[in-house]
Amino acid sequence: MFAVLRRNPVALVLAVLLHIALAVFLLLEVDWRDEVKPIGGDVQVVQATLVDQQKLDAEVEKLQAAEREKSDKAAAAKRAEQEQLEALQKRRADEKRKLAELEQQRKQRQDEEARKVAEEKRQAEAEKARVAELKRQEQELLKKQEVEKKRLAELEKKREAEEKKRKDEEVARQKAEEEAKQKAEAEARQKAEKERQERVAREKAERERVAKEKAEAKARADREAREAELAAQFAAERDASEKAEVASAIRAKVERNWLRPPGTGEQGLRCTVRVRLGASGSVLLVNVVRSSGNSSFDRSVEAAVRKADPLPMPRSERLLAQFREIEFVFEPSN
Amino acid sequence: MKSHSSAWVAVVMSALLFAGCSSTGTKDDAGASIEDRGGSGATTSGVGAGGIWTGNPLDNPNSLLYTKTIYFDFDQSSIRSEFIDVLRSHAAYLNSNRSASVVIEGHADERGSREYNIGLGERRANAVKSFLEAEGVADSQLNTISYGEERPASLGHDEVSWAENRRAVLVY
Amino acid sequence: MKRLLLLVLSVGLCLPAYASTLTIEITQGLEGALPIAVVPFAWRGDAAAPPAHEVGGVVSADLQRSGRFKPLPTSQMLARPTRGEEVDFRDWRALNVENLVVGEVTPNGPGGYLVKFYLYDVFRGEQVTGYSLPTTARDLRATAHHIADIIYETLTGQPGAFATRIAYVTSERSGKDKKETVELRIADADGYGPQTIVSSSEPIMSPAWSPDGRQIAYVSFENAQPSIWVQELLTGKREKLTSFKGINGAPAWSPDGRFLALTLSKDGNPDIFVMDIARRSLRALTRHAAIDTEPAWAPDGKSLVFTSDRGGSPQIYKVSVSGGEASRVSFEGSYNARASFAPDGRMLTMVTRVDGQYRIATLDLATRDYRVMSTGRLDESPSFAPNGSMIIYATRVNDKGVLAAVSTDGRVQQRLRLQEGDVREPVWSPYHQQDRSR
DSSP states (O other), rough: OHHHHOHHHHHHHHHHHHHHHHHHHHHHOOOSSOOOOOOOOOOOOOOOOOOOOHHHHHHHHHHHHHHHHHHHHHHHHHHHHHHHHHHHHHHHHHHHHHHHHHHHHHHHHHHHHHHHHHHHHHHHHHHHHHHHHHHHHHHHHHHHHHHHHHHHHHHHHHHHHHHHHHHHHHHHHHHHHHHHHHHHHHHHHHHHHHHHHHHHHHHHHHHHHHHHHHHHHHHHHHHHHHHHHHHHHHHHHHHHHHHHHHHHHHHHHHHHEEOOTGGGGGSSOEEEEEEEEOSSSSSEEEEEOOOOOOHHHHHHHHHHHHOSOOOOOOHHHHHGGGGEEEEEEOOOOO | OOHHHHHHHHHHOOOOOOHHHOOOOOOOOOOOOOOOOOOOOHHHHHHSSTTTOSGGGGTTTTTTTOOOOOEOOOTOSOOOOGGGGOOOOOHHHHHHHHOOOOEEEEOOOOOOOOOHHHHHHHHHHHHHHHHHHTOOOOOOEEEEEEEETTSSOOOOOOOHHHHSSSSSEOOO | OOOHHHHHHHHHHGGGGSOOOEEEEOOOOOOOOOEEOOOOOOESSSSOOOSOOOHHHHHHHHHHSSSSEEEEGGOSSSSOOOOOGOOHHHHHHTOOOOOOEEEEEEOTTTTEEEEEEEEEEEETTEEEEEEEEEESSSTTTHHHHHHHHHHHHHHSSSSOTTOOOEEEEEEEEEETEEEEEEEEEETTTTSSEEEEEEESSOEEEEEOOOOSEEEEEEEEGGGGGGGEEEEEEOOOEEEEEEEOOEEEEEEEEOOOOOEEEEETTTTTTTTEEETTTTTTEEESSSOOOSSSEEEETTTTEEEEEEEEEEEESSSEEETTTTTOOEEEEOOSSSSSEEEEETTTEEEEEEEETTTTTTEEEEEEEOOOOOEEEOOOSEEEEEEOOOTTTTEEEEEETTEEEEEEEEESSOOOOOOOOOSSSSEEEEEEOOGGGGGGGO
């Protein structure tokens, strides 16, 4: 390609120029079309329509027809009005007649009304008379009641008076008795009081003496009790620790001597034996209290206890008693 | 004339490339097949000067028929490819001697339980039997028996001995 | 007030004395075999001691082999009492021996003996049991085994299996060509006194005891053909039960003795069949293209386990005696074969392969607990003792086939007395009448 270009340099230049020109035109958006320019300013335009002779005749005809129509219509209207008037007059006459009828009816009703009113008046007066009579009777009854009441009240008064009298006499009598009793008591009391005072004085003296002795004794006893308490506490603690120690030693010795059958460590077996011991820990008796269900396991349990003979025992007499009978629960743990 | 050498170069190169692929790799078949020199009277050495085997073809040491034991892989009863020709020649022999019959013994190595090994031995004997039948041998000419591990060929207790015991034996 | 205080205090001090009995919990101890001493029995006759081995020695060896007892070596005994009066328990407590056996053998008529023994609890210091057993020279050893059974059962609560027998196969090669002689033999459970019941130059396999202990079934390759035979032990009379085309193998007696399960490949591949022995009728139990073999009956006679490689490699499967679907039982490892049941039906023993080594394993059927029991490379043919306490099996030691036993809890391993040549395929006899006088 380059060789060709080199052989035709002119063509090349022309081509390049052409392209440049094209580019320029495109970029500047030169428009190549011819322009149409407008003529002068704004002008008024008349919108005329053509005239037609036939059309004109037709128009005249139309107008005349219209005129004829109008007069016909007016005549008809007048006739109608006349009819309307006659109808109206007829209606008025009817109405007058109706009115006269209504007037008559109204009069009849009025007469009826007047008669009813008179009747009612008469009944009301009768009623009034009856009511007056009832009232009078009521008054008489009330009067009677009052009289009765008065009489009863007087009776009551009389009774009360008599009651009061009796009561007063009773009270007076009691009072007299009471006074007599009190007098007697007062005397007796005085006497007793005298004796009591003497006794109290005596006792007081005695009590004071005793109290003194007691106080001394109590002080002594308190001291002793405190000492005893302390001693007991020490003993208990010593016992507890010795007990634990001995139990632990027993356990260790029995465990050391326990040879159980192979495989029985993982079967959940459990055997309880009760052992009676001599004072020095010698095994006197071994009883299977709860078998494991496996005879050779039970056997090994008993052997363990016997092989551990003599079992360690506590030193204190007190505890020894607790260790004479021991229950062993053999249950291998993993 | 303009030169289009470069294009042609490209075309030619591609052609060469494809040409290179056209040939499938030829593997060397240096395989297990032994030259078939049996029974046709070809001259061999070791028998006698210029001698032809005249005895029972089954006893010809230069014949495939001489091989009457084939071996198996551990726990397998499939015929190994190296024994196919041996079995084919036995099939050919039996086909051309319809009155001949053979007992195929199946064996296993000593590992594992005995009765299961009897089963394994039978599988091997049956594999040989099936092969021979497929080659046309009549069922009446073939008998099988499994000895499991009871009749070892080698009395050792190692891989070599075991390999020698995993076998089927053709007993004429 | 003072008195009241003292009273309160003294009552307080006395309170512990009236509490419940002191209880001590024992949770630790040792597990192990029971230390026992079996003192050599005395011979009370004038003539030379009976040729049978010393009774005490047989008892001691039996107890030791069970794994449950640890007999004291005679060299460590501080005293050798042979009568009750001679026993001083202190001699034995000092050695931490928990049980003591003493005894004597006395002549009892022509060719007869009376064996007496006493079992003592050393720490209780009293006799546990004692027996007086009349016997003969021939049965002296059997009596010793019986004594071991009694001691075992008294102290462990379980029946002993010392007066039982085992059957096994031996192989001897002689001559330049190493010609093989194969024999089926029967001996005491401790390997003593072997008797040959079949001798052949062809293989013999898979001996199986009948439940009454009177017969043995086995596979024989005589006449170059495997067939199943049943032989009566007392008379040596035998008869051929099957001789089908193909495999005839793995005979197994049903617990009631009426049926024999066996492996036949007459229908194309090895399958399990059940034969009604009286009627000689056959019924196929499995029908599968895989190798199905080595059947074994469950003690309740309702199902069997067998070996099958239907899943690709040999595993143990279980099938109902009426046939039907077989379900897999072994899931450990890629090789499990030759399973058989423990007498209580709760456990299986089998050959298993672990890291390329063939060993004996047990599988607890309830807990699925699987345990490898032996440590050899080529262990096979496991068989439970009739009391379930031990498993006998074949292994190799110094390039020879020997028999070994392991206690079912895996604690004790023992080798049985060696024989010439290779010994293999042991199978433990059941209990049978003539061995137990109960």
